[in-house]
Amino acid sequence: MDYSSLINTSLELKIGPVRTEASTALKQWPLAANDFMELEKKVSVKQQEKNALVEEMNRVSAENKKLTEVLTAVCEKYNALRSQVMDYLMAKNPERPSPGPNSRPSRKRKCESGNDGAAAANGSSGSSSTDEEESLIKRPRKEKITAKISRVFVRTERPNTGLIVKDGYLWRKYGQKITRDNPCPRAYFKCSFDPSCPVKKKVQRSAKDQSVLVSTYEGEHNHPVLSQADQEATDPTCSRSVTSLGSVPHSNSLSSTGPTVVALDVTKSKRANEGKVLPGPKPESLELQRLLVEQMASSLTKDTAFTAALAAAISGRILH
DNA sequence: CGGATTTGACCGGCGC
DNA sequence: GCGCCGGTCAAATCCG
Numbered sequence: 001m002d003y004s005s006l007i008n009t010s011l012e013l014k015i016g017p018v019r020t021e022a023s024t025a026l027k028q029w030p031l032a033a034n035d036f037m038e039l040e041k042k043v044s045v046k047q048q049e050k051n052a053l054v055e056e057m058n059r060v061s062a063e064n065k066k067l068t069e070v071l072t073a074v075c076e077k078y079n080a081l082r083s084q085v086m087d088y089l090m091a092k093n094p095e096r097p098s099p100g101p102n103s104r105p106s107r108k109r110k111c112e113s114g115n116d117g118a119a120a121a122n123g124s125s126g127s128s129s130t131d132e133e134e135s136l137i138k139r140p141r142k143e144k145i146t147a148k149i150s151r152v153f154v155r156t157e158r159p160n161t162g163l164i165v166k167d168g169y170l171w172r173k174y175g176q177k178i179t180r181d182n183p184c185p186r187a188y189f190k191c192s193f194d195p196s197c198p199v200k201k202k203v204q205r206s207a208k209d210q211s212v213l214v215s216t217y218e219g220e221h222n223h224p225v226l227s228q229a230d231q232e233a234t235d236p237t238c239s240r241s242v243t244s245l246g247s248v249p250h251s252n253s254l255s256s257t258g259p260t261v262v263a264l265d266v267t268k269s270k271r272a273n274e275g276k277v278l279p280g281p282k283p284e285s286l287e288l289q290r291l292l293v294e295q296m297a298s299s300l301t302k303d304t305a306f307t308a309a310l311a312a313a314i315s316g317r318i319l320h
Numbered sequence: 321c322g323g324a325t326t327t328g329a330c331c332g333g334c335g336c
Numbered sequence: 337g338c339g340c341c342g343g344t345c346a347a348a349t350c351c352g
Binding site: 172175176 | 325326327
Binding site: 174175177179180186188202 | 340341342343344345346
């Protein structure tokens, strides 16, 4: 990305005309010739400074370009490494996350860690016969649910729209809870399209960035995604792009080896509630460009040499 | 009036 | 064994 092409570095300082004015003045008032000679020298010095500034700006632009490339590479490597670590941890200790001083936040039900949902049902084996019947009913379902876990990040522009992630399926909210590590409530959804569908969904705003909704899918749908007509009947704001998003729990879920992290950004969608998979770097690059322009403008205004040249150009134009 | 949502209570796993 | 915490249930409430 060449920022120099984005910024007009010439700034149209009109230094040239100042020199011609000085030459004309020389002819008209010979007594002031020495003063104008000095002025001419100063103008040429300013011109050199301007060239140096342009050169410096080009150099900084090239440096920024290199840094952006390095940052992109680092991000890619980080994501790859992170998924490898997750795979390794889950393969090494599938029942529980690795213990440690920070293990407290990960103290969750086993079913969330992606494997042992039957343990919860087995825990009630010592109770009454009705409980046993319940656990017999619940056990196979839980085993199914914990088969696949996927996680989806959805950025939303409207923080007050609630914990609704349009993904092409029908969900019924059955609970909401405020968790310890996040001030935002977590909503629990079941698939309501088919009562026998074992899929569950948890939606919670990210603690770090509350514009990001984190939805965690557990299990696999035993029915196809809603048709476009069905989606529009249930939610008129749904669009074709939502249909593609609806396949996320299938296409991005992993086996019990670990969760998948998918970054989705709907801020660029025409409608706020649309979900759309977008390549990450593009909006970031635009933001980076804007930031760079602002920083360059800021540094230029702080540069006394530049402001002096600018003042000379303006005064020359006014005198002219 | 029926389905969806809300919300407080309850259950069970887990760490201490 | 106790208390904390996440997950689920179910009655109450809302809404079209």
